[in-house]
Amino acid sequence: xxxxxxxxxxxxxxxxxxxxxxxxxxxxxxxxxxxxxxxxxxxxxxxxxxxxxxxxxxxxxxxxxxxxxxxxxxxxxxxxxxxxxxxxxxx
Numbered sequence: 267x268x269x270x271x272x273x274x275x276x277x278x279x280x281x282x283x284x285x286x287x288x289x290x291x292x293x294x295x296x297x298x299x300x301x302x303x304x305x306x307x308x309x310x311x312x313x314x315x316x317x318x319x320x321x322x323x324x325x326x327x328x329x330x331x332x333x334x335x336x337x338x339x340x341x342x343x344x345x346x347x348x349x350x351x352x353x354x355x356x357x
Contacts, residue, residue, distance in 0.1 A: 268297040270322040272306045274315035284319055 273291040275284055290313070292306045318338050 267322065268295075270294050270298075270320055272308075273319045273321060274308065274313075274317070275319060276316045279317055279319055284321065286321055286323055289319075290315065 271287060271291040271293050273284065273287075273289045275289045277284070290308070290311075292308055294304060294306055296304075298304050318336065320336065
């Protein structure tokens, strides 16, 4: 996985699919090997958001994002999200 964005949105992504980079986002422009951990940080803001999304622009139909855990730290609080919802991935 490489060159993905972490984004902040308020619209439920299960109802309205987020449009790539049409939201407040941070770009991760390095290669992330399997089983690696990475951190991204957003600049401080007074804006509030409800959802954290991870997106990557694909060049082919066989590519997919495979993730097992996403941890969100919010002003000293840890919110842990664990979902087994994958796009063409097997673990």
